[in-house]
Amino acid sequence: MDKFYVTTPIYYVNDVPHIGHAYTTIAADALARYHRNRGAKVLFATGVDENSQKTVIAAAAAKTQPARYATAMAATWQKTWDSLDIKYDDFIRTTSKRHKEAVAAFFAKIKKADVYKGTYEGLYCVGHEAFLKPDELVDGKCPDHGTVPQKVKEENYFFKLSNYQKPLLEYIKAHPEFIQPEHRRNEIVAFIQGGVEDFSISRQKTGWGIPYPDDPKQVLYVWFDALINYLTVAGFPNENYTQWWPAELHLMAKDIIRFHCVYWPAMLMSAGLPLPKAIFAHGFFTIDGQKISKTLGNTINPLEISKQYGIDALRYYLLREIPFGSDGDFNHARFESVYESELANDLGNLVQRVASMVGGYMKGNVGQVPPFAHDDGPFHQAMGQFRLDKALGEIRDVIRGLNQYIDEEKPWQLVKTDPAQLQVVLTHAVSDLVQLADWIEPFMPQTAEKMMKIFEGPEINLRVGMLFPKKEQQFKKKEF
Ligand code: MSP
Numbered sequence: 001m002d003k004f005y006v007t008t009p010i011y012y013v014n015d016v017p018h019i020g021h022a023y024t025t026i027a028a029d030a031l032a033r034y035h036r037n038r039g040a041k042v043l044f045a046t047g048v049d050e051n052s053q054k055t056v057i058a059a060a061a062a063k064t065q066p067a068r069y070a071t072a073m074a075a076t077w078q079k080t081w082d083s084l085d086i087k088y089d090d091f092i093r094t095t096s097k098r099h100k101e102a103v104a105a106f107f108a109k110i111k112k113a114d115v116y117k118g119t120y121e122g123l124y125c126v127g128h129e130a131f132l133k134p135d136e137l138v139d140g141k142c143p144d145h146g147t148v149p150q151k152v153k154e155e156n157y158f159f160k161l162s163n164y165q166k167p168l169l170e171y172i173k174a175h176p177e178f179i180q181p182e183h184r185r186n187e188i189v190a191f192i193q194g195g196v197e198d199f200s201i202s203r204q205k206t207g208w209g210i211p212y213p214d215d216p217k218q219v220l221y222v223w224f225d226a227l228i229n230y231l232t233v234a235g236f237p238n239e240n241y242t243q244w245w246p247a248e249l250h251l252m253a254k255d256i257i258r259f260h261c262v263y264w265p266a267m268l269m270s271a272g273l274p275l276p277k278a279i280f281a282h283g284f285f286t287i288d289g290q291k292i293s294k295t296l297g298n299t300i301n302p303l304e305i306s307k308q309y310g311i312d313a314l315r316y317y318l319l320r321e322i323p324f325g326s327d328g329d330f331n332h333a334r335f336e337s338v339y340e341s342e343l344a345n346d347l348g349n350l351v352q353r354v355a356s357m358v359g360g361y362m363k364g365n366v367g368q369v370p371p372f373a374h375d376d377g378p379f380h381q382a383m384g385q386f387r388l389d390k391a392l393g394e395i396r397d398v399i400r401g402l403n404q405y406i407d408e409e410k411p412w413q414l415v416k417t418d419p420a421q422l423q424v425v426l427t428h429a430v431s432d433l434v435q436l437a438d439w440i441e442p443f444m445p446q447t448a449e450k451m452m453k454i455f456e457g458p459e460i461n462l463r464v465g466m467l468f469p470k471k472e473q474q475f476k477k478k479e480f
Helices: 019-037 053-061 066-083 097-114 161-174 182-193 222-227 229-234 239-243 254-271 302-309 311-321 332-362 378-384 388-409 411-417 419-440 445-455
Strands: 003-012 041-049 090-093 115-125 130-132 150-159 202-204 215-220 249-253 279-282 285-287 328-330
Touching: 003 019, 003 229, 019 041, 019 249, 019 279, 019 285, 019 302, 019 311, 019 388, 041 066, 041 229, 053 066, 066 090, 066 302, 090 229, 097 115, 097 222, 097 229, 097 254, 150 202, 150 215, 150 254, 161 182, 161 254, 182 254, 215 222, 222 229, 222 254, 229 239, 249 254, 254 279, 302 311, 311 328, 311 332, 311 388, 311 445, 328 332, 332 388, 332 411, 332 419, 332 445, 378 388, 388 411, 388 419, 411 419, 419 445
Parallel strands: 003 041, 003 249, 041 090, 249 279, 285 328
Antiparallel strands: 115 130, 115 150, 202 215
């Protein structure tokens, strides 16, 4: 049986989830559901990255202890995903015992060959949890966080990333599917070719974080421990971790690909472990044309939107709107028009009209519906290439095609003139809708369930109600 181990980044707990985090997590959920539906053994993991200085700062602002704060926030993240029908198999917290054990075991594997003590001097941005180069600053500030980085000079332990420049380039060249999409691979290759420096994997003790195994005065660098979460979830270092590792896919946005496509593979090579099969970076999106930012006050809580439009509509809009892999915009007006035209009209009406015709013309029974079992074709190809937007395009084509077929065949006339053809047309329509429900499930699980309820039984079930109620009176932009 195939397996599919897919991960999201583990998110920082200094804030509540916004629509950008929801985007990655919903995409991972759609892929996980797709593979589950095809019978694969799936492990879909998400979680939180707690050992960051951001946790300490946010806890202080909330006048509480970091551990307590992190626990409360972890619950908030988990609850958000539950409320968006995210069917994760594991939710990892990096303060957990299992994670600390995995980190210790991993560290033991790399320390002899690739870890040494040295002094680091640099400009540290807590927002990134990374050192910045002077030429990356704008007016002395981090361009992403607008903050002045801390000048840090301390004795640290280093990982010999420089040992892996050549092996990384060779690996990427030999495995074109390793970093996707292609423009990200090119970006990473250019970065590595430019020369990679050893990086510090510890910080002088800050009172928060995973203690450095051999030196009680240091803690492990948060990215070092965070990346290892993907192994923790697989069960590392227990023997059976190989039933999941290597992961089929690490999903994330483009902001953190250096950590995932350079540091992480080098760490794995050092530990003698196989690399993940694919790393896919999607784009970043803006809201109504603006960067998502706390200071601009335009962050959107996905729960607010799902309350107004429904969970499925939110999931659909996010994944259909942006070519998976490119940047895009979350636009309120667009969302409303997509909801009305593609969901309420094209899909909702289609289901309604087929169901009521089968109910009215055929006493609820179309007879034998031909089975379908095609696992090839452009829809499956798109899913295999993680192109969720394209897969949704295929779904839209089927919906449009079926609407057109019904318009042309006119079952309301056939009922009077040609009952045999009526039977053919409606059987065909129901068969397509059952297949469509299967395709739709990863994206809109509640809608798919309703469609199955309507069409699956020997008799059409007309009591399910509207899939997408028209919203014209309810849309009030200000409420977002
Ligand atoms: N904790 C690290 C990840 C460690 S993984 C071993 C981190 N956390 S984060 O909370 O900042 O999440 C970053 C991720 O959130 C991005 O890679 C992306 O998946 C998602 N996004 C955050 N803002 C986003 C947008 N504006 N647009 C798209 N995705 C966004 O980095």
